[in-house]
Each structure stands twice: as structure tokens, then as C-alpha cells.
Amino acid sequence: MASAKAEGGENPLIKALPPATDFLTYLTILEYNLTEDQLPVLHVLLQDPRLTANIGWDLVHLLVPFLPASRLCLDDIARLGNPREVILRVSELLERGKEVNGGGEESTGSEGEDDEVGQRYVEVRDDSSSTETGPTVKAVVHFQTLISMISVLHPRIQTQRPSRFLVTSLQAILPAYGRVASSGLATTAVLEFIASLLLTSRPALPPRAGDVVLGRAQSQRSAADPEGQPGALATEEDGLQVRLLRSFVTHVAEVYFESLPLIGDASGMAWTERFEEKIHPGRIVPFRKSITARFAESRDLGERDDVAQKLLQCALAKLGMRLDQVIWVATHSVNELPQRANDDSANFSPSEFPPSPRGMLYLLATATASRYLHGSTTAESAVDINMHMKLVKFSIGDEFMGSVGLEPLSLIDAVLLIGRASLLDDDNDIGTSSSENFHQYLQRMSLLSANIPSSSLRFQCHIFTSAALHAHPSDQVRYNFIRDTLEHCPFDNLKVSAIGWLKDEIVTALAIENKQLSECEEVTQATAKKASEAAKASLFARPTALRALASYLFPRVSVGEDMESLCSKMPFFLAALNFYYLLRVSRVIRDRLETDEMSEVCDIENQFINPLQAISRRLRAEMDDMRVSRMDVAGVNTDALLLEDALDRAGSAASQVNCNAAANEH
Secondary structure (H helix, E strand, O other): OHHHHHHHOOOHHHHOOOOOOOHHHHHHHHHHHOOHHHHHHHHHHOOOHHHHHHHHHHHHHHHHHHOOOOHHHHHHHHHHOOHHHHHHHHHHHHHOHHHHHOOOOOOOOOHHHHHHHHHHHOOOOOOOOOOOOOOOHHHHHHHHHHHHHHHHHHHHOOOOOOHHHHHHHHHHHHHHHHOOOOOHHHHHHHHHHHHHHOOOOOOOOOOOOOOOOOHHHHOOOOOOOOOOOOOOOOHHHOOHHHHHHHHHHHHHHHHHHHHOOOEOOEOOOOHHHHHHHHHOHHHOOOOOOOHHHHHHHOHHHHHHHHHHHHHHHHHHHHOOOOHHHHHHHHOOOHHHOOOOOOOOOOOOOHHHOOOOHHHHHHHHHHHHHHHHOOOOOOOOOOOOHHHHHHHHHHHOOOOOOOOOOOOOHHHHHHHHHHHHHHHOOOOOOHHHOOHHHHHHHHHHHHHHHHHOOOHHHHHHHHHHHHHHHHHOOOHHHHHHHHHHHHHHOOOHHHHHHHHHHHHHHHHHHHHHHHHHHHOOOOOOHHHHHHHHHHHHOOHHHOHHHHHHHHHHHOOOOOOOOOHHHHHHOHHHHHHHHHHHHHHHHOHHHHHHHOHHHHHHHOOHHHHHHHHHHHHHHHHHHHHHOOOOOOOOHHHHHHHHHHHHHHHHHHHHHHHHHHHHHHHHHO
């Protein structure tokens, strides 16, 4: 202090030091004279505990815009200022962080000030398919510094109920974190803040040059709490702060994963796409870089995996959460979470800061990814298909499924990854759930494949729904779902999927008979009868079951319907025609399912085939007369060509059947 006065001369910060002025007047002088050049002087002056305790809390908002140059001064305030006052001011700045970071009047620092450490904080967006930008360098530095101050201030507060201060800080940190969450450095700062509050006995790693480290201010001696309450913690405080931090880390996980920029059409983590590439490498498009390769080669994408693992390790290893607890919270509604009575208003109950079910789901997905994508055995996921049904019920859509598909893509990606992994278990007990629950489960997942904007996730939803449907042991349950989709679903693309499911089920059911016959060295009449009875045991091998679906597969088509409406139904028409071709051209299917008789009884030719031929001619005529100006000409032309081709094949198959029938009669 003496050296500062000797060097200060006429420096107004030194000349006006109390007792030359009172503390309030000195604050006013500081506000009008504080510049970046004055920061080293202020740093020396703030070593006076009395001065810092009286003015420190009012300096925070003046110093933050000067970051990173003002970092040492803010560390001084965190060490020596009144912790109860300063922590309230820091929380206030975190809550209104957009004003401080947004370049308004308080953003007085020059752009060049960040160059010294800027490269440490710039988000490396080397994925050309991502058009979103990360938080600014200044915003990340501000957030890291304020979090560093809180980590110093909390241990200084001597009170019997520290959770009251902690919850205020946590609630202030979350919205501020949401503005910079896509930065891996910001998330790392939050995790270091949690670790600092746990008071672990392990020594901290040495800081890297340029980092805003939480231990910087802690390495120097801090002043005592002038308003401290000596004595042991209240009985209710035992373990309360850890429970609060457990809830907090789940909210951090939710904010982080939902803030990540998309990777082209995929979610920020692309878990499901990478799982598909891992399980079925043969499906990777040749000469096209896979998502897995992009994560391996991109520094930015690789950092996402690293941060996800840090979140998981913080929850499990540092905070002592168990995966069964994570699963329980993720598979129950918020109303079912345990509540604690709080009769004393001075106490804070964890029920007022409950864990985030979505955050738990993301932690569970991270554990699943660790096992199936990275080969880790330290955090195994233990979700079976029935647990996944509950998870889908509480995370996808509402009670009436009206909002299915409006969820964040990252959430859908996490749900799909956990579901795909649960189906890999050979001992999955998918058949133990009630048929109603299974039906609603498949409805939610199939609606996702119709509603979400991401084409890659729509495809993954379709793959999962198909696999889950075919995995159910009851053919009656499978048949009922397919029929319900064909009869009641308003989405034609889901009806197309239902036709595909029906085709797969029929082919599988009839393959049983052929396989049993081919494995017999001598096909006796008894063997053939036994194989036939085995095939007939499946609903999908019965002619009556297929005939009951005929009116939904091949409905009556109105030729006079609006052309745009007809074009919107074209995918369903094409799928139905291709299925009709299979039913007529395959001799095994014709004989076993009696499709010739079904075609005559249901009058498919007159109700479905002939009207589509008329629509094809009408579509071609309107194309030639240029009467499709309101529609995409190229798309309509493609539809017309595909419809003509499908009708030609269906017609040739029917003609061949008729010729064979006539030949047999002669």
C-alpha cells in the first residue's frame, strides 16, 4: 500500500483513498476515473482488507466489462470482500449477463483486449455443415470469471445453513450458463466449480497458461466472513449441498446437450447415427465420410464427447449418483419425484430444486454411448425395453401425443440411442408389457418418424419402430398395431411403413414353412402337414387376416379428387401397388394366402387399380397441358413415371396369373 502511494503522485485513485474521503465518495471517484491503465493500481489498493470489504461488492459491475484485464482485481474482491454482499452482486450479474456481455454501455473493453487469451476461448467450428456460431469470447471469459468468484465466495460464508446461499447461486448460474453452454470451456468451468464445492482431498491439476482457473484466487489467503455465524452446521444441512449439486448437474447436462449446434441434419451428438454405423458398418455410404469419422477427426466434435464424459464422471464419480437412480428419475414424471416436507421457512428443501428428468436422460444416454460407442465398461447402461417404454412415455409428447415430434432433436437422439441399445439384449422381456402399453409406445415412436424435421432421425425412428414391432413375441399384438396404423393413422408415410411391416411379417411367417420343408431329407405327407400347421399358427400366414386388411391396403380411390391431394398420397399408392405386385407374382404367397380369391372378392381391380390408371392418364395430360403450375413440375413428373411403372408391373403380374389360370383350365 505504501509503495502504491509513493508511486501514485496525483493519481486520483490514491489521492482520494479513505480516510481522505468516505467509502461512498471514493466509489464515485472510482466510477469516473477507472480505466484499464488504472487496474494494476487498483489491484494493489485492493490488498487492503478493510477497503475491499467496504467497496468490493460495488466494484464488481464496474470491473467485469474490463475482463480479462480486470481478473486480478475481481479475484481480490472474491478473497477479501464481504462474501455475503459480493455473492449477491455476482449472482445479479450472472442473471443479467446478456446486458453485460451484449456490447451495451457496460461493454467498455476494446475488442483487442481479448487477443491475449482469445485463441483459448474461440469455439473451433470446423464442421462446415454447421451454420450456428458459438458464444463470443468475451461472454465465455465473463462467465468463467464470475463462476471462479463464486467458487471462492461460498467456502468463505460461515453460516449454519449454507444451502440458502448455494441455491441462490445455482439458480443464477443456470440461465447464464445457457447463454454460453455450447462452449466446452464454459461447461468445464461449471464442473470445476462443482468440484471446488465438494472439498475433495485430491490436489488440483496445475493450470494451463491463459486459462481462467478456479484455484487462482484460492491460492491466496482469504479474509474471514465479517458476519459469520460460528458453530456446527444445522442437522438438516448434512448432505444437503451434495443433493443440491446432484440436481444442478442434471440441469447443466440438459442445457449443454440441447445447446449444441446441429451437425448438418443430425443432432449435436449424433449418437443414434454413430450407433447405426457401429452396429451395421456395411450400411455406410461408400466414398462419403461417416459421422463416426467426423467425430474422430474434428476437434470441435471430439470435444463434445469429452465434455459429455466429464458430465457423466462428475455425476457418478464425484457426486456419488448411481445409474439406477438416474434411470428411476428419467423414467418417472416430475410429479412422482420424491418431495420433502419443509416446515421451517429458513431451511431450503431439495424438493424446491428437483433434478431434471431430461438431464438424467442425457446422462443415461452418455453412459449408453460410453458402452456401445467407446467400449467403456466403467459406466454400463442397464435399461431394458420396459424401462425404455416408461422413458418414452414421460419424455416424448404429452398425454394425448399432440406434441410428439416437437421435442429437441438432442432429446430424440438420446431416447433412440437408449432404445436401440435395449433391443440388443437377447433376454429383453418386451413381451411382458401389456398390449396397450406396447401399442402406445409404438405409436409415439412411429409418430416421431412422421413429425420430426430431421430426415436422418426420421429414418432412425423408423428403424427402431420396425425392430421393436418385430421383436414382440405375440403375432396378435403385431397384427393389431399394423391394422390400427392402416385404418386410423392420418399420416400416409406411416401407412407406407405399415405396408412394409406387413410384408416383412408375411415373408417371415411363410419362410417358416419353407425352411422346415427344406431341412427334411424326405418330405413326407406328415412333414408337409406339420410345417403347414406351424405356418398357419401365425396370423400373417392366414388368408383371412390379409383379407381383413384389404380395404385399408387397397382403398376405393376417387378419380375426381383434387390433383394436389392425390399427389400427396402418391407414396402410399406406390407402396400399395408394389405390395400388390408381390402378392400376385409370388406363387408361394398366392397359394398360401389365396391372394387371387382376395383380389376378386375385394374387387381390387375396379376399386383401386383402374382408378389409379385413370389418375395416371389425367396426371400425364395435365403435365402436357402445363396445368400443374402450382406444383413442382419435376416432382410431379417423377411421381407420374413411378406410378406408370408400378401400374405396369401390377398389370403384368395380374395378366400372368390369368394366363396361368386359363392354361390350367385347358
